[in-house]
Amino acid sequence: MKKAGLVFLLITPAFLLFLLFVVVPVIQAGHYSVYRWKGLGPLEQFVGLGNFFRMFGEDIFLTALWNNLKVVILSLLLQLPVAFFFALLIGRKRFPGSMLFRGIYFFPYILAEIAIGIIWKFIYNPEFGLPTMIASFVSGGETKIALLGSTEHAFTAIFIVIFWKYIGFHMILYIAGLQNVPDELEEAAIIDGASKLQVVFHVIIPCMRNTIVISVFLSVVGAFNIFDVVWAMGQGGPVHSTETLVTYLYNFGFKRFAFGYGSAVAIVIFLICLVFNLFYQKYIVGESK
């Protein structure tokens, strides 16, 4: 068989599938985003950047965007450092039962988000849930706490779930990264009289730069795509206070058959990820090589 024919035969199936269901839809999203369109009939109502202007004038969209940004900020400031701490705590070979503990910490990551959302909705239940139990115990009387029913606290409650679900994944990344820290280096630092904290900041963290770079990247991109957990816990409610970009896309694009507007929202998500990626490649990843 000729080489060209062989290459064609091997690549075509993957190429076609990828083209048809990934590339073409992404390009179409860009195309639809400048129209007002219900998904049926010809694309006639060209609105230019109108969808984008409209979007940034909508309070709910801005809430959604802000919620995504809050997840990014909280993940970077809280979740990743705690995951790193977990990795140092249980990821070392000398820790008894290390594998079992890793298994327990990591387990939430492989569960369906939808199941997790429902489980936590149960835990947060205002009638009999954990917050109510704790509050009643502390106050000595019956105090009902409805975290998910409050526009003020619902998002925090959801963030706790996100924190719990994804922390194991980052911990595992860090544990893998810890293997790259030479034992001798650590021992030498200790002999030289470095404190534990100094060892962490001056030996371990610099050696794990690449792992941390990847973990931050996955965390940020992941944060802009949160959907299932929020959906299971309240579909963006109460009163749209927990809306994220993707639930917004679903609620205001898909459900209302506003395909032009929804595509514009998708393009915004895409641009955020793209810009972040380019910036990150240029200033962060490049330097670590």
Add this chain to the structure above:
Amino acid sequence: MKFLLGFFIALIMFFPMYAVIICSVKTNGQVLSDPFGIPHPFDLTAFGLVLGKSGEFWGFLYNSIVIAVSTIVIVDLFAMAAGIALSRIRFKGRPLIYNFFIMGMLFPITVAVLPLYLQLRDLGLLGTQGGVILAEAAFGLPMAIFLFTGFFKDIPQELQDACQMDGGGMFTFFFKIVIPISRPVVATVSIITFIQSWNQFLFPLLVLDDSSKFTIPLGIMQFQGQFTTGWNQVMAFITISIIPMAAFYFSAQRYIVAGLTAGAVKG
């Protein structure tokens, strides 16, 4: 001290799982009055209702298995074929095609979801499991091609040359050498694809409308939405749906962890 702290955190991490399992073996009355305590009486009615009643659960399970297995087969076959071409055969435009696929890892599924829905509608795949399978497989390809290509690149060129010297062509090389040694990377790709497919919610939500075609995640959502359903039944439903994943996880923890972090660490 360290151990105690690790143990205490483990208890917190495990608490939600404990709550689900413990509530699935209670009466609904006890779930409401004492959700986190020890079950008394120990009651398996919820499991009976979930597993028996109209057989809905078995349908969801069957659908999830069909979709996951088909997706895994497509992703492995297509990505393996493409990976061989992209790593072992020199041809014009190879880096271009490779980057074309890899680019797919940059943007999330959600970006394409609305046009994808219309695409599936135009192809007559809306409401079919085929639509879910093809879409999931397409989005799984970039990572799989990345892993396969990377793995095949590391096979020494001498092996390939030796095959050619013996008169066998590319095909001998594939079947005698590449396929037998690629078991670990096939396992990695299959594990990643399985977990993504099994837990996938947004695609099936968009594509499937008839509950007889629902997967387990859609089934859970629907089941807890029926207001006649007691919490103990919801918990039993979730517990049973977790069992396949938990069994898979604890029997192959090492490979799963390696598989899920492989893409990240190598990237």
